Amino acid sequence: MGTKTPSEADILRPIGTTSKTYFAMVAVAGLALLAFLIGWAYQLQQGLAVTALGDWGSGGGVTWGIYIGAFIWWVGIAHGGIILSAAVRLLGMDRYMPVARLAELLTLAGLSAAGFYIIVHLGRPDRMVTSVVGHYHITIHNSPLVWDVTVITAYFVLTATYLSLTLRYDVSRLRDQLPDRLDPIYRLITIGYTKTEDRIVQRMVWWLALAIIIMAPLLLHGGVIPWLFAVIPTMPTWFGGVQGPQFLTIALTSAISGVIILAYSFRYAYDWDHIFTDDIFRGLLLWLGFFCLLFLWLQLQQNITGLFAAPVDLTVAALARATNPIYLTSMSLVFLTLSYIFAQTLRPTLFTKRRAVISGLAVLTATILEKVLFVVEGFLHPTFDIYAAVPGVYIPSLIELASIFGTIGMVCLFFLTIAKIVPVVELHAIEHLREDHENE
Secondary structure (H helix, E strand, C coil): CCCCCCCHHHHHHHHHCCCHHHHHHHHHHHHHHHHHHHHHHHHHHHCHHHCCCCCECCCCECCCCHHHHHHHHHHHHHHHHHHHHHHHHHCCCHHHHHHHHHHHHHHHHHHHHHHHHHHHHCCCCCHHHHHHHCCHHHHCCCCHHHHHHHHHHHHHHHHHHHHHHHHHHHHHHHHHHCCHHHHHHHHHHCCCCCHHHHHHHHHHHHHHHHHHHHHCCCCCCCCHHHHHHHCCCCCCCCCCCCHHHHHHHHHHHHHHHHHHHHHHHHHHHHCCCCCCCHHHHHHHHHHHHHHHHHHHHHHHHHHHHHHCCCCHHHHHHHHHHHCCHHHHHHHHHHHHHHHHHHHHHHCHHHCCHHHHHHHHHHHHHHHHHHHHHHHHHHHHCCCCHHHCCCCCCCCCCHHHHHHHHHHHHHHHHHHHHHCCCCCCCCHHHHHHHHHHHHHC
16 A cells, blocks of 8 residues: 555546646557558458458468457457456455456447457448348348347447446546536536435446356357357367357456556556555456466367367367467467466565566467467368368458557557546545555
């Protein structure tokens, strides 16, 4: 715990102050997004042929690459974020209350990036209306893409509702200290608000958190999206019962990594060492280590069952994955992160916040590499004799690579903007920290 007492002025500081560093970050994030938008505009003009995505089989390539791999990655970050926030509220983990709203905002940002990837991958944005929405009653029974759209939309609405309920409390009590220029937004957030609703809202948020925890293995990143892959027996690297748990562990490792990076960024920018304490970073690192361990264990399960006396097609696919440099790099990054977390628990002097951030960056890099490779390998090693002699190859194009940095820039712009409108740390968290500080 820091020596300073947390106050309302602390969480209002991002709204009322702007520095040269802030504008520099906006410029960098904006340029990253702009670079991808230019590439996307070129893709819209020329067609998906400008990417490295080819006709599956006859073209020797894959129809899904970075676009779908990164889509899964962002969905995982988003779903892991809302699970983390729900666990904090449901299990009474007050220690992590300061980062709960960051996790909720990360969910909205991640879902927005994932939804953007769906539009990009469609080739023509109008297909979202003409093919998906316009014929939803038909496509929902036949298209994995429509299930993705359905899940993303449902959880975007759920998370936005979840977040808005807690924002009403904060905005109503801090209104006199918030800028008048944003009054229309604050009026919208607090429309119909009365203090008598606070107890009801707390109960609603608790039940929403319970619903999220229950639905996580069914409809979140442990359910619908991995099932879309896991039930296809002609794709050896996709098929199997391990995909649900595997996707869920990747989601949680990615989300915790993202929250660590966000918490460090806000702590550094606004001197929030008494809000995002070292104790929070240590705890998040331990949780990251736990889910990294599960991640590696499930990968081991996949490799053993695929390489030991498996059917020929599964052996070929598993061998290709296990010997791929990208896969080995991904697993090495997670293993090294896990080794550091274990070492710093035995020797606390090894812990630093910067090393925690590096650990988060390493895991995020590992998970996106694994997700893209997972998608690609499924197409390159199918159980179809007709494609047996076709040498599959996939090298991402510059447009696809730019999409990763572009969506990261988009998420950064989201946080840079939202931090100027509402507190990114809950007032309840400040009140709780203040009580702890006074009781010391």
